[in-house]
Every structure is written in structure tokens, then in C-alpha cells.
Amino acid sequence: MITLRKITLDNRRDIFNLSVTEEQRRFVASNLSSVASSYVLATNGGHPYPFAIYAHEDPVGFVLITYQITSYDLPSFSEDGYCILRLMIDHRYQNQGYGREAMHQIMEFIRTFPAGPARFCWLTYKQDNVNAKKLYESFGFRDNGEVIHDEYVAVIEL
Numbered sequence: 444m445i446t447l448r449k450i451t452l453d454n455r456r457d458i459f460n461l462s463v464t465e466e467q468r469r470f471v472a473s474n475l476s477s478v479a480s481s482y483v484l485a486t487n488g489g490h491p492y493p494f495a496i497y498a499h500e501d502p503v504g505f506v507l508i509t510y511q512i513t514s515y516d517l518p519s520f521s522e523d524g525y526c527i528l529r530l531m532i533d534h535r536y537q538n539q540g541y542g543r544e545a546m547h548q549i550m551e552f553i554r555t556f557p558a559g560p561a562r563f564c565w566l567t568y569k570q571d572n573v574n575a576k577k578l579y580e581s582f583g584f585r586d587n588g589e590v591i592h593d594e595y596v597a598v599i600e601l
């Protein structure tokens with residue numbers, strides 16, 4: 444069973460130590476960097492939701508969800524949306540259905556609108572990240588034609 448849990452003083456090192464394969468490193472930032480970004484967002488008016496992904500009692504991955512982030516080079520609708528900014532399952536735990544189950548939990552969490560109302564959920568992925576693309580498409584995310592920092596933007600209406 445997959446659960447999303449808070450990053451705590453107890454589990455933070457376990458989460459920082461999770462990693463993807465060498466070839467996947469260009470697809471996602473390190474969890475240490477993502478938690479640092481969460482701090483910066485939180486202290487600058489943002490709404491970051493960093494979560495550890497647990498399979499039973501084992502930490503297996505990480506996700507960072509944000510709300511209403513704005514910047515000149517983000518999609519126009521990002522002000523009206525939640526964003527799945529980072530998602531990773533540690534290389535030792537991939538291909539066991541954990542990513543899919545985590546996405547179910549993530550979408551369920553977003554649909555509680557924890558930081559406020561929104562019309563969209565969006566994310567970006569690199570064109571050759573076939574696994575991520577297939578996963579997101581199966582949840583209804585569709586490319587909207589925008590490319591940001593060499594990544595395709597995919598969106599779903601909530």
C-alpha cells in the first residue's frame with residue numbers, strides 16, 4: 444500500500460538518499476534540491492507540498508506538488524492550477540506499480556484543493572521520458588503544445 448507522508452526530522456535523510464538511475468538523472472532534480480526549493484517557495488509566498496512516498500513502511504519515492512506558481516516562463520494557466528513539479532520512485536523500487544499508485548494518491552490529494560481552488564493540474568516532462576509520458580497520459584494528462592525549458596507541458600482539468 445502506498446501512502447504520502449510528511450517529510451520529518453526522522454525520515455528526511457532516507458528521502459534525501461533515494462535516487463533514480465544514472466540515465467534518469469536528467470529527468471528529475473535530487474530530492475535534497477527539491478526539498479530546498481520547497482523551503483524557498485514556502486518563504487516566498489508559495490504553497491509547496493513535498494511528500495515522501497511510502498510503500499508500506501519503506502520510503503520509496505518523493506513528490507513535490509505546488510499551487511499557483513507564477514513566473515514569466517510558466518504556462519499561462521499555472522496561476523489557476525496545481526503542479527506536480529517533481530515525482531520520482533527510487534531505482535530499486537521502479538516497475539512495481541508504485542509510481543502508478545502514488546499518482547492515484549497525488550491526484551486524490553490535489554482534488555481536495557488543499558491550498559485553494561483551481562481549474563487545472565499540470566506538469567512537464569522531457570520528450571524522451573517515455574515511462575513518465577505513458578504514466579501521465581493514463582491519468583488523463585494531455586500535451587497542450589507548450590514547451591518550457593525543453594520540457595513538454597501536459598495538463599488535466601480538475
Ligand SMILES: CC(C)(COP(=O)(O)OP(=O)(O)OC[C@H]1O[C@@H](n2cnc3c(N)ncnc32)[C@H](O)[C@@H]1OP(=O)(O)O)[C@@H](O)C(=O)NCCC(=O)NCCS
Binds near residue numbers: 471539
Ligand atoms: C516515472 C516513474 C515515477 C514511474 O514509476 P514506477 O514505479 O517505475 O512506475 P510503475 O511501475 O507504477 O508503472 C506506471 C506506468 O509507467 C509506465 N512505465 C513504467 N516503467 C515503464 C517501462 N520500463 N517501460 C514502459 N513504461 C513504463 C507505464 O505506463 C506504467 O504503467 P503500466 O504498468 O500499467 O504499463 C519512475 O520511473 C521514475 O522515478 N523515473 C525517474 C524520474 C522521472 O522521470 N520522473 C518524472 C519526471 S517528469
